[in-house]
Amino acid sequence: MKTESKIPEARKWFLKGLRDGIPIAAGYFAVSFALGITARNAGLTWYQATIASLLCNASAGEYAGFEVIASHGSYITMALITAIISARYMLMSVTLSQKLSPEVNTPQRLFVGFWVTDEIFGASSTVPGKLNPHYNYGLAICSLSFWALGTCLGVVLGNILPANVVTALGVLLYGMFLAIIMPEGRKNKKVGVIIIISMAVSFAFSRLPYISDLSEGTRIIIITLLIAGAAAFIFPVEEKPESADSGGEDEI
Amino acid sequence: MKHNVYIYILVMCLTSFLLRAMPLTLIRKEIKNKYFRSFLYYVPYVTLAVMTFPAIMDASEHRIAGIASLIAGMAAAYLGAGLFPTAIICSVIIFVFELFLR
Numbered sequence: 001m002k003t004e005s006k007i008p009e010a011r012k013w014f015l016k017g018l019r020d021g022i023p024i025a026a027g028y029f030a031v032s033f034a035l036g037i038t039a040r041n042a043g044l045t046w047y048q049a050t051i052a053s054l055l056c057n058a059s060a061g062e063y064a065g066f067e068v069i070a071s072h073g074s075y076i077t078m079a080l081i082t083a084i085i086s087a088r089y090m091l092m093s094v095t096l097s098q099k100l101s102p103e104v105n106t107p108q109r110l111f112v113g114f115w116v117t118d119e120i121f122g123a124s125s126t127v128p129g130k131l132n133p134h135y136n137y138g139l140a141i142c143s144l145s146f147w148a149l150g151t152c153l154g155v156v157l158g159n160i161l162p163a164n165v166v167t168a169l170g171v172l173l174y175g176m177f178l179a180i181i182m183p184e185g186r187k188n189k190k191v192g193v194i195i196i197i198s199m200a201v202s203f204a205f206s207r208l209p210y211i212s213d214l215s216e217g218t219r220i221i222i223i224t225l226l227i228a229g230a231a232a233f234i235f236p237v238e239e240k241p242e243s244a245d246s247g248g249e250d251e252i
Numbered sequence: 253m254k255h256n257v258y259i260y261i262l263v264m265c266l267t268s269f270l271l272r273a274m275p276l277t278l279i280r281k282e283i284k285n286k287y288f289r290s291f292l293y294y295v296p297y298v299t300l301a302v303m304t305f306p307a308i309m310d311a312s313e314h315r316i317a318g319i320a321s322l323i324a325g326m327a328a329a330y331l332g333a334g335l336f337p338t339a340i341i342c343s344v345i346i347f348v349f350e351l352f353l354r
Contacts, residue, residue: 020335022336023335023336023339023340026339027339043257044257048257048258048261051261052261052264052265055261055264055265055269056261056264056265056268057268058268061264061268062264065260065261065264068260069255069257069260072255074255075255075259075260075263078260078263078264078267079263079264079267082263082264082267082268083267083271086267086268086271086272087271088299089268089271089272090271090272090274090275091295091299092272092295092296092299093271093272093273093274093275093276094275094279094292095292095295095296096275096276097275097276097278097279097280098279098282098283098289098292100276102280102281102282106277109273109276109277110273110276110277112276113269113272113273113274113275113276113277114269114272114273116272116276118299118300118303121296122296122300123335125296164347164350164351165347167311167312167346167347167350168343168344168346168347168350169343170311171308171311171318171321171342171343171346172339172340172342172343173339174303174304174307174308174311174321174322174325174342175321175325175329175338175339175340175341175342175343176335176338176339177300177301177303177304178304178322178325178326178328178329178338178342179325179328179329179333179334179335179337179338179339180296180300180335181296181297181300181301181329182326182329182330183329183330183332184297185297185330186330191294191297194294194297194298194301195297195298195301196301198297198298198301198302199301199302199304199305199306201302202301202302202305202306203305203306206306206310207306219302220299220302220303223298223302224295224298224299224302227294227298228291228292228294228295228298229291231290231291231294231298232287232288232290232291232293232294233287235290236286236287236290237286237289237290237293238286
């Protein structure tokens with residue numbers, strides 16, 4: 001009986017992923033358009049830039065990568081910079097490993113891993129209880145096709161869109177982040193306080209001498225380790241968070 | 253020295269793929285440790301908050317536009333607007349502010 005109900009379940013999650021991927025796709029389209037302009041300046045053709053976006057799925061990572069290509073850096077520099085900027089995905093991957101049921105097999109895990117991005121991680125961490133990998137596939141296929149398309153058009157069309165439209169489209173992603181974190185911040189006051197502290201520390205890190213010279217990816221890792229680490233000791237969660245919460249999160 | 257663009261892309265995608273896929277494939281068991289579980293519970297909120305601010309403020313040349321967008325987005329999300337409405341509100345607010353500040 002369990003296997004019977006599995007197919008529609010997978011389909012349901014896949015379709016939900018496609019739908020929830022729409023705002024992500026809109027934001028990606030704008031950001032990747034800007035990224036395409038960077039790629040073009042680095043001397044990449046539209047198909048090289050599109051391949052890079054299809055395979056890497058990383059905004060800051062690709063941006064830095066294109067800069068390495070532009071400056072003719074070594075392959076080792078490329079690997080190191082990618083690793084530093086993308087290290088936060090490793091943390092997200094650890095978190096997601098706990099959201100997947102142990103039955104999820106290796107190929108499925110590789111696909112979920114391949115498609116870990118800030119936004120897909122954010123959306124999949126709002127799922128109450130265990131995460132169905134098909135939800136991630138839906139999110140990824142919907143949003144990342146626009147990621148690749150935007151990169152491609154950015155190379156081809158260059159600077160046609162006015163700057164204020166690019167800015168407004170880019171901000172869609174931040175709005176989504178807020179929509180992911182604020183409801184939990186309202187429900188759990190400790191999380192609310194942690195969100196405010198995180199923003200304050202992030203602001204300080206972006207402005208302080210020396211620290212602000214670190215790449216954005218490195219700052220994100222440091223702040224996440226510091227604040228989430230401290231919060232875990234000061235406010236340890238007694239119950240499994242997902243089983244305790246599963247009642248009130250159906251609105252998404 | 254001449255470098256090949258495709259090797260650059262390959263290095264870039266292999267590095268990021270390994271980082272993202274290793275924990276997911278290697279960690280199969282449920283982590284029991286209460287502190288580590290709590291840490292993982294807090295990770296997304298800290299990471300997403302850090303990525304949002306001050307980046308949203310620096311997105312526009314006019315800081316006020318970014319701050320207005322942030323406040324509107326936080327309020328909307330707090331009051332229960334979903335993913336898409338909140339994103340649209342942030343986007344429209346920054347666009348309108350930029351028009352008037354021009």
